[in-house]
Amino acid sequence: MKTWAQLFSEHPEVPLELFHWWLSDVLDHSLVNLPLQERPDEKAEQAFQQAAHRLAQGEPVQYVCGRAPFRDLDLKVDKRVLIPRPETEQLVQIALDRFIRPGHRVLDVGSGSGCIALSIKKTLPGCQVEGRDISQDAIDLARENAKALNLDVPFKQAHLLSDEPFRSWEIIISNLPYIGEKEKADLPSNVLEFEPHLALFSGPDGTDLILELLRQAENVLAPGGTLLLETGESQGTVWRQAAADQGWGIEGIKDLADRERFWIFQKEA
Ligand SMILES: C[S@@+](CC[C@H](N)C(=O)[O-])C[C@H]1O[C@@H](n2cnc3c(N)ncnc32)[C@H](O)[C@@H]1O
Structure with a gap:
């Protein structure tokens, strides 16, 4: 031995x-x-x-350990979901600091491991927080995390906001796939080979799903509501145009590496 x-x-x-x-x-x-x-x-x-x-x-250590930290949470992760990233912790911090108030109804679209929804619920237990993902595998894992953390966050399978009632959410927060199929060759091999492609790619330029989410949010977001997004760094022109088309306010926020990656869309009251 x-x-x-x-x-x-x-x-x-x-x-x-x-x-x-x-x-x-x-x-x-x-x-x-x-x-x-x-x-x-x-x-x-x-x-x-x-x-x-x-x-x-080359498998990421988080998958090998089966755990990943996210803010103050210790989450189960495996190949069914994207490994939560530090940038997304920043998105949640912005949402909590500036937009989400106790009692708000908050929907996390593309919830993956459940990191965003669970973190918000843990910080503000008085909010009604739910998660949606098109992947049933991801939903299963997010539910396991909610149970292990004893947090009351329902996760349901859905395509974006297609099942949501009219004006039902005051806050929608989302880290949807935003990488273009064209950029595939530039990705590090440990991402490309091990993380679920459903969590990474969204059409040729990476903008398809988010643009559809924005269109759907027109009906689903409550008047005066806020939509918060994490996106790729060179997509700002597309988001500004989409906000102008819908008559919504928009603000871009930089990440810690000085890249404009977070977007706040504000619907009129
Ligand atoms: C970039 S991952 C983010 C996961 C998690 N929110 C996070 O920040 O770590 C994107 C997630 O969106 C989900 N997704 C992809 N297409 C979707 C769709 N049409 N409707 C809902 N969710 C979708 C993927 O399954 C994946 O879990």
Whole structure:
């Protein structure tokens, strides 16, 4: 039987930090006192070898661990959903700081792991928060996360806002797919090979789904309501034109890397 130290040394291609995270998360070892001279039992060694293999293939560590942090939440993630990104944490922060008030009805469209909806509900339990996604796999996982976190957020399968009643939501928040099919070749291979394409691509320029969402929101958003979006960085002209066409107010907000990625659409009261 090998020690953990020997096992580590057999996998120089995988960064040690990833193993640290994996060990602490999956095997519940302390990050500070890795038991390098201990000999793992057969089951632990097998699990370690499998994780090493997956990491070496370029699979994101969040999928290998099966967990991802989002604001103050620890979420289950796997290949059924996009791994939540730090930019989306910023979108939620903007929504909470400036737009969502206790008691608001808030809909998260394209909810994936449920990160946006669950985070809002955790911060403002008095809001009615729900999530929609076209992927039943994603809905299943978001429901698991809601249950594990004991948060009352219903998730339902739907295409965008197609099932929503007239003027039913005061806030609609969404991180829909916004990558163009044309940009496929530029994506890092760990994204392209492992994350669900349904969560990434939206027509040739990446704008199809969001433009449809905007059109549907005309009926579904309450008067004076707000629609908040995360989008690609060079799509601002399209969103400004769409807002002008619908007679809505629009504001672009930059992310931490100075890219205009967040959009606030304001419907007239
Ligand atoms: C970029 S991911 C975002 C997931 C999650 N909100 C997040 O921020 O991590 C986009 C999500 O939109 C969903 N989606 C794609 N097309 C959709 C549609 N027509 N209607 C509803 N959801 C859709 C995908 O299944 C995916 O879960």
